[in-house]
Amino acid sequence: MNAKTNETRQHILDVGYELILSKGFTAVGLSELLKTADVPKGSFYHYFKSKEHFGEVLIANYFEGYLERLNDFLSDKQLSGYERLMGYFARWLDVENGRCNAHKCLVVKLGAEVSDLSEPMRAALHLGAQQIVSSIADSIERGIADGSITKQDSLSTASIVYQQWLGASLVSKLSQNTQQLELALVATQSLLKR
Incomplete structure (x- = not known):
């Protein structure tokens, strides 16, 4: 092109x-x-071959940008693995602020809507979510290596943490407050330092 x-x-x-x-x-x-x-x-x-193809490409494009920002944020070598992750989730809380935010809500917005509507779009959402979980797991591994995060199964913990934040974002969107996101932050601290 x-x-x-x-x-x-x-x-x-x-x-x-x-x-x-x-x-x-x-x-x-x-x-x-x-x-x-x-x-x-x-x-x-x-x-784009169709509106569905457009949706699939849109989702892939969203995750490409999101993962680039996430990995830039999580690669700060001056911070421990724990500090990087907690900084990322604290930023999620600050940016979200109880409203659908352009950098967070596409997964929350489309997850339920397109999962039954379009298999290619569902697969694109799932792949993007898996890539985010993988980035979080890598950061947990770095935190385990530097001693700032308790030794644990990094992939399982990353999956739990990401699902928790997606759920908290959905409830935050419904309630229009940050209470669930604040609880997610505390729960994330506990999971990483258990």
């Missing part, structure tokens, strides 16, 4: 991302997406 082509494709993804975050996948029609992105129908079909 040349730069202009890639730019148009990314523009459609960016506009679609914002629309889907605010309305959900099924509520956003193709005509609304095209009008908001100010691109002709042919441009959409040049990059």
